[in-house]
Amino acid sequence: MLASFFNTKTRRLLLTGLFFCFLPSMLSAQSLFLQKIDYCQSAQFCVECGDPRAYCDQLTLDFVAARINTRYMLRDAQGSITFQVYVDEKGFACVLSHNDATKSPLTAELITYLNGCPWKPAIVNGKPVASSVNVIFRFISGGIYGQMARMDLSEQAPPGDPVIYNKNGYANLSLKNYEFTTWTKYNSPLPDNISQSCAIDQSDMLWYATTKGMTRFEGTTFIPVTEYNSPFASDAAIKEVLIDKDNNKWVYANNQVYLYNQSGWQLFDFKQFLSRGVTQILNSRNGELLFATQNGLVVKRKDKVVVINKKSMPELPSSNVVFAYVDKYKRLWIGTSKGTIMIDGTIITSYNTLNTPLKNTCITGAVEDEAGNVYFSLQDCNQPGTETDKEGIAVITSRGKWLHYNDVNSGMPSNKVNCMLYDKFEHVLWLGTDQSGLVRFNLTDNWENYHNNNSPLPGFKIHQLMQDSKGTIYATTANGLVRLRKKAGA
Known part of the structure; x- marks a missing residue:
């Protein structure tokens, strides 16, 4: 069982985190990526907020990568996989979405690991809040390496209003x-x-x-x-x-x-x-x-x-x-x-x-x-x-x-x-x-x-x-x- 790679504290977080994902939510999750996790429900949360933002320690991500590298031959693997992780006020986590359209077994294992990792919640005005952050795993030189991926929120802002000089209006029937x-x-x-x-x-x-x-x-x-x-x-x-x-x-x-x-x-x-x-x-x-x-x-x-x-x-x-x-x-x-x-x-x-x-x-x-x-x-x-x-x-x-x-x-x-x-x-x-x-x-x-x-x-x-x-x-x-x-x- 994958959870056996973790110590007792981490296994407890894994089981609790998976249970938490099935709880009913007040609002639907704000998924960033096209591949959504259907069973992962969450309460209202902010994206990439807080000072500090929610995070998983780099040593933990290195441990996850090491376990994956021992299980898979990644010599010809290229590119990366990015996960959106929901982290609640208590540090329980659940992957909301990711960008791997193939939905590979490797991605499924990474989701299990990320759900079970110890997380620190985001802090806003001195209090922990629910938020989502991204983790990216890159394939480099025959191995996989993970790290927190911070979004440029300025690029996520709405582009503004279009300029329409023609004021006759459009039915847009098609x-x-x-x-x-x-x-x-x-x-x-x-x-x-x-x-x-x-x-x-x-x-x-x-x-x-x-x-x-x-x-x-x-x-x-x-x-x-x-x-x-x-x-x-x-x-x-x-x-x-x-x-x-x-x-x-x-x-x-x-x-x-x-x-x-x-x-x-x-x-x-x-x-x-x-x-x-x-x-x-x-x-x-x-x-x-x-x-x-x-x-x-x-x-x-x-x-x-x-x-x-x-x-x-x-x-x-x-x-x-x-x-x-x-x-x-x-x-x-x-x-x-x-x-x-x-x-x-x-x-x-x-x-x-x-x-x-x-x-x-x-x-x-x-x-x-x-x-x-x-x-x-x-x-x-x-x-x-x-x-x-x-x-x-x-x-x-x-x-x-x-x-x-x-x-x-x-x-x-x-x-x-x-x-x-x-x-x-x-x-x-x-x-x-x-x-x-x-x-x-x-x-x-x-x-x-x-x-x-x-x-x-x-x-x-x-x-x-x-x-x-x-x-x-x-x-x-x-x-x-x-x-x-x-x-x-x-």
């Missing part, structure tokens, strides 16, 4: 059709809540890159990308990740480009073209890779590299390239800090001289629908740091007609768009905004707006949108990773 799930670094193994780059490969594996490391997610389990399975440290700053048409993974980190395929990881050496860094890695429809840089657009064509900048193409408004896109008509669109051009064969069109929504704007994103209509997100070249009515989204239809949507002439809540996704399953356009949350547009007349004040979204800043082969949408936000999935029968 909102009820979606199931929202949010992961953060507090309820999952995410390395950080903020990710400005993610990608989904052909097996529906989500690659989630942050400035504090990268992880993969296959729908239930997070798989950290670390020095054990990649060239990157577990806390490496990963700036860009992209999947090409052949399912190769391209990663930009440490001012270098890495390729990952069936042969493993390799450094893709053309640093001389990327001396000022990569803004984005982009896919071309014809299989080329496009690297947006401040020194021009670097195009990789099989084994050749071509650079498009002011020197090689004087018509380019600036060598500071923000975005590039190849549409179904094989037209190359290049957005720069001083305007946008389009290359169609040998014909180069500069939009700074034409009366279209692209005049004096930079395209920052592009998607197409089945009809061949192309949607662009816009940035005002003259006021790049300020939201203006020149921004929003522009559309060039398959017949060459231009449309422009902003918060004045449409149902857009604001004009600063960070990302776009054309939903090929529902045939709608999704927009991720900088300060207004998520926008759903049916391409004709219906606009919906979801954010932290009217939906389960954890915030209002959306960095990137991706969709897998089953129609599930993932949104990287300033407050965690969100999965948006259509409800069965909806």
